[in-house]
Amino acid sequence: MDSVSQIALGAALSVGVMGRRTAVWKAALWGGIAGTLPDLDAIINHGDPILNMVRHRAESHSLLYLTLLSPFLGWGLARLQGNMTLWKRWTLAFWLALFTHPLLDVMTVYGTRLLLPLTDYPYGVGSIFIIDPLYTVPLLIGLGAALVLKSVRGLRWNWVGLALSTLYLVWGIAAQAYVTKLAQASLKESGIQAERLLVNPTAFNSVLWRMVAMTPDAYYEGFRSLLDEKKQITWRQYPRCDALARFATSNAGVAAIAKFSHGFYSLGQQDGRLTVTDLRMGQEPYYFFRFDVSNENVARAVGQRPDIATALPWLWTRLTGHDVPLPAADHAGRSIQDVQLERCGYSIKNRGDEIDSGAGKTR
Known part of the structure; x- marks a missing residue:
């Protein structure tokens, strides 16, 4: 997905995990950074446009590698802020922001190697376009409410945004299955x-x-x-x-x-x-x-x-x-x-x- 969607998803998840244990803006900031972190592989130039294409969404999108990275990021941030009692919470926030990045990417058609090093197969469901406002806008509205209201009510709006965006992904899968059935029947009819x-x-x-x-x-x-x-x-x-x-x-x-x-x-x-x-x-x-x-x-x-x-x-x-x-x-x-x-x-x-x-x- 596009960077705005990934930042919004990472920030919303981090705000949801941290709740009122830290400032909402801090949770949103670090969650947004984690949400876009895997896409930094795009700045690597392999010296060939085809290699740049097929090696994007590879190791940096591996569910295993991102899971292993999360505790280090959580510990490091807790240490930086001088509050080690929250390191497990920050670890969970980072893990969700990182882990959901390739899971969201895999819903597009591009191809994501999320199971490295077990397999380098590029998975792609193709049920959502890489930029879709109907997915991103609910996240932004919920996150915005959490940042502005700075209350339990704002945090609830954040969860509503996450729920609506997730339901939209489910809708995309259902719509894709419906159109696929129509296409298969049409191909058969056309010979x-x-x-x-x-x-x-x-x-x-x-x-x-x-x-x-x-x-x-x-x-x-x-x-x-x-x-x-x-x-x-x-x-x-x-x-x-x-x-x-x-x-x-x-x-x-x-x-x-x-x-x-x-x-x-x-x-x-x-x-x-x-x-x-x-x-x-x-x-x-x-x-x-x-x-x-x-x-x-x-x-x-x-x-x-x-x-x-x-x-x-x-x-x-x-x-x-x-x-x-x-x-x-x-x-x-x-x-x-x-x-x-x-x-x-x-x-x-x-x-x-x-x-x-x-x-x-x-x-």
Whole structure:
């Protein structure tokens, strides 16, 4: 999750644990610091953008390592403040702030290695977007009340904020399960035999969901809003560019993205150079994590971000249940499929198909 959410969660938990045993602002300050501490690994430069990506949320997000660190932080702060009677309380406050950081991160799709050193598997539920105001605002309101009121009533508001934010996480899991069931039924109806399916929310909300289905030679992207009236899901097909796989058989960058993305990746070419894209974060044709891997030694980030002035209005319109076209054509006005096919080195006339699961036909 974003830093604001992690700071707010750590601060709220610390205030809840410490109660009136210390000043509320002190509990909030140290809890907020602990809440963002694991993300300091982001400042480490491994000399390669792919390594920077896949090594984020690693050792610093290990539940075991963070648990071992907590008593030292609790003892150190109690010693610093000259009140050793509170070291166990501070240890618990630090542990909760640190321990919940990777647990919250794992709810996003990115990938968190929270079970190191037992396994380096990057876990990611994908039931909440990395920035979601509906999760963060209750925490901030409850924490703000605790800081302003400085009373038992304020502490109760803090617990209410924690409860509401937790319930929102539960809602996200339930909504994801519901949309996943709809997507699986739609794929079956459309005759798409998917090897794997990804379902995660679009930016800043848990109402509009993006789905990616992988097949041996293509991937399909679809969107489903909980406010949609029609049951059909429109799947847009894009080539995986497997013809380029022979150029990537021994490419370390491609292998790293393939593993980290759990197979949700595609190959391409840009100006004659091999690229690899993590399909989990972004939407066609804009992806945050696309890399030029032509140089075997050092990759180069070539990801794109959408135009906010266009993307946000589309997001709101689609979220409210209106099936509008994607805000994604290149500067020459070509379709997304044409641009992707060109990246694969195919002719534009060999276009990708658009499948409407309710129409029972390919168009």
